[in-house]
Amino acid sequence: MQPDPAKVHAEALVIDTHADTPQRFVDEHWDFFEALNGGMVNYESAKKGNLDAEFFSIWVDPSQYPANRSAVRTLSLIDGVLEQVRKHPDKMALCRTPDEILAAHKAGKFVACMGIEGGHSIENNLALLRDYYRLGVRYMTLTWSNTNDWADSSGDIDDPTVKHHNGLTDFGKQVVAEMNRLGMMVDISHVADKTFWDVVEVTKAPLLASHSSARALTQAGRNLTDDQLRAVAKTNGVVMVNLFPAFIDEKWRQAWNDCKTERQKEQDALEAEYRAKGLPVPYTASDAIDRKYAAKVGRAPFDSLIDHFDHVIKVAGIDHVGIGTDFDGIPQPPGGIDSAADLPKITAALMARGYTADDMKKLLGGNLIRVFREVQAKADPSFQ
Numbered sequence: 301m302q303p304d305p306a307k308v309h310a311e312a313l314v315i316d317t318h319a320d321t322p323q324r325f326v327d328e329h330w331d332f333f334e335a336l337n338g339g340m341v342n343y344e345s346a347k348k349g350n351l352d353a354e355f356f357s358i359w360v361d362p363s364q365y366p367a368n369r370s371a372v373r374t375l376s377l378i379d380g381v382l383e384q385v386r387k388h389p390d391k392m393a394l395c396r397t398p399d400e401i402l403a404a405h406k407a408g409k410f411v412a413c414m415g416i417e418g419g420h421s422i423e424n425n426l427a428l429l430r431d432y433y434r435l436g437v438r439y440m441t442l443t444w445s446n447t448n449d450w451a452d453s454s455g456d457i458d459d460p461t462v463k464h465h466n467g468l469t470d471f472g473k474q475v476v477a478e479m480n481r482l483g484m485m486v487d488i489s490h491v492a493d494k495t496f497w498d499v500v501e502v503t504k505a506p507l508l509a510s511h512s513s514a515r516a517l518t519q520a521g522r523n524l525t526d527d528q529l530r531a532v533a534k535t536n537g538v539v540m541v542n543l544f545p546a547f548i549d550e551k552w553r554q555a556w557n558d559c560k561t562e563r564q565k566e567q568d569a570l571e572a573e574y575r576a577k578g579l580p581v582p583y584t585a586s587d588a589i590d591r592k593y594a595a596k597v598g599r600a601p602f603d604s605l606i607d608h609f610d611h612v613i614k615v616a617g618i619d620h621v622g623i624g625t626d627f628d629g630i631p632q633p634p635g636g637i638d639s640a641a642d643l644p645k646i647t648a649a650l651m652a653r654g655y656t657a658d659d660m661k662k663l664l665g666g667n668l669i670r671v672f673r674e675v676q677a678k679a680d681p682s683f684q
Contacts, residue, residue: 302651302656303657305644305647305648305651305652305660306644306647306648308647308651308657308660308661309350309643309644309647309648309660309664310350310644312350312647312660312661312664312665312666313352313353313401313402313405313661313664313665313666313669314349314350314351314352314353314623314643314664314665315352315353315354315355315401315411315622315623315664315665315668315669316341316351316353316354316355316540316623316624316625316627316640316643317355317415317439317508317510317511317540317622317623317624317668318355318357318415318417318489318510318511318540318542318624318625318626318627318629319340319341319354319355319356319357319625319626319627319628319629320357320359320417320583320626320627320628320629321339321341321354321356321357321627321628322356322357322358322359322377322378322380322381323359323377323583323584323628324339324584324628325377325380325381325383325384326376326377326379326380327582327583327584328584331384331387332384332388332392333388333391336639339627339628339639340625340627340628340633340638340639340640341354341625341627341628341639341640342639342640343391343392343410344641345639345640345641346410346640346641347410348640348641349639349640349641349642349643349644350643350644351640351643352405352410352411352665353395353401353405353410353411353412353413353665354410354411354412354413355413355414355415355438355439355510356381356412356413356414356415357415357416357417357510357629358374358377358378358381358414358415358416358417358421358437359377359416359417359418359444359629360373360374360377360418360420360421361580361581361583362418362420362444362446363571363581364580364581365580367420367423368423370418370420370421370422370423371421371422371423371428374416374421374432378414378432378435378436378437381394381412381414381436382394382435382436384412385412390409391409391410392409392410392411392412393407393409393410393411393412394412394413394414394436395411395412395413396413396436396438397672397676397684398669398672398673398676401413401669401672402669413436413438414435414436414437414438415437415438415439415440415441415485415487415510416432416437416439416440416441417440417441417444417487417490417510418441418443418444418446418448418490419440419441419442419443419448419450419451419472419475420443420444420446420448420449421440422440422475424449424450424471426474426475426478429475429478429479429482429484430478430482433482433483433484433683437484438483438484438485438672439484439485439486439487439508439510440479440484440485440486440487441487441488441489441490441491441510442472442475442476442486442487442488442490442491442495442499443455443490443491443492443495444490445490447462447463447464447465447492449469449471450465450468450469450471450472450475451465451467451468451469451472451475451491451492451495452464452465452466452467452468452491452492452494452495453490453491453492453495454490454491454492454493454521454522455490455521455522457492457493457521464492466494467492467494467495467497467498468495468498468499468502472495472498473498473502476499476502476503477502477504480503480504480505480675480678480679481679481680481683482679482680482683483675483676483678483679483680483683483684484675485505485506485507485508485671485672485675486499486503486505486507486508487507487508487509487510488507488508488509488512488532489509489510489511489512489522489542489624490522492521493525493528496524496528496531497531500531500535503535504678505535505674505675505678505679506535506536506537506538506671506674506675507532507535507537508537508538508540508671509524509532509537509538509539509540509624510540510624511540511541511542511624511625511626512524512539512540512541512542512547512624513541513542513547513548513608513612514526514529514541514608514611514612514615515528516611516615517548517550517604517607517608517611518546518547518548518549518550518553518604518608519550519553520546520547520553522542522547523547524539526615529612529615529616529620530615530616532616532620533616533617533619533620536619536620536670536671536674537620537671538619538620538621538622538667538668538670538671539612539616539620539621539622540621540622540623540624540668541605541608541609541612541621541622541623541624542624542625542626543605543625543626543627543630543633543634543637544626544630544633545594545597545599545600545604545630545632545633545634547608548600548604548605548607548608548634549600549601549604549634551600552597552598552600552604555597556593556594556597559593559596559597562593563589563590563593566589567586567589570585570586570589587631590631591631591632593631594631594632595632599632599634599635600634600635601634601635602634602635602636602637602645602649603649604634605634605637605646606646606649606650606653609621609646609650609663610650610653613655613659613663618655618659618662618663619662619667619670620667621662621663621667622663622664622665622667622668623643623646623663623664625640627639627640647660647664650663
């Protein structure tokens, strides 16, 4: 007799590798223990959904902050996470190692980890990379949707006005090597295909795709091809499936692209309004426009999400899949998922397709812990 999926989910260590919530901490002065108020993850929803650990994404919008001011914004967002931990030491813990995650979980605390989204945050400076590590950052997505000075992004790879590098530059290879030395997970979500393959050649530790789905099912350049899924698995890495409908449902992606021109006009008007004030556009304001258009498109089918988990498992293997929701960084999740409270539905749906309790324990958190542990085991001990 198959075990109850609700019980399996409740007993598992559940880790999400990507939520863009730190912007709320800093820009909205919002507290993780307050009501969601339009967000997708807070303490209450995490508890309801048995989400035990969150990698908070430290993302600097390159369109709003000059390249040589990325570090200031990065540090503000890191501080936003650290302040949450400081304010709630009885319920929340900053964790920098797998053992710290397990210990905090055992003590009944919500686990806060950090990952930087976009290599522009280091301002081409390995010293900054090391400082971020010292502050608790444990992965870095090499690019966001923008190509930086040392790595090409999937987000603008077809833009002829952007200077590209044919993958990683020599400095980019140094960045990957330094991340290996530090014990910081190398995240290949967002990178261009050539960058991906350059990273595979350079890395000496398992790779992480913190929030990417399968390109075979949805033709978003942000998703991984089957060859890339197999390559991540060959490094003993893990691919964390993203919940953004444009990455998990082809019809939704096409409908989203169809309204791009109209959507961009509103974003440009918003940008002009804030530029006239000498201020960056708050994410909440630009996100409100995206949410309006997402609502017009409608909800993507929940089964589309489950299809992506299924596909990654079939191609890369059950040891190389996990969850990277992109909560608070997407206009809406697929139907059936409104907040972290709904994560048990993923476990139930996958078990309905025949996956076992042991499979789910790997997918929900075990695989990420294994990768994190191996990355740190290969690091220079003086940084641990």
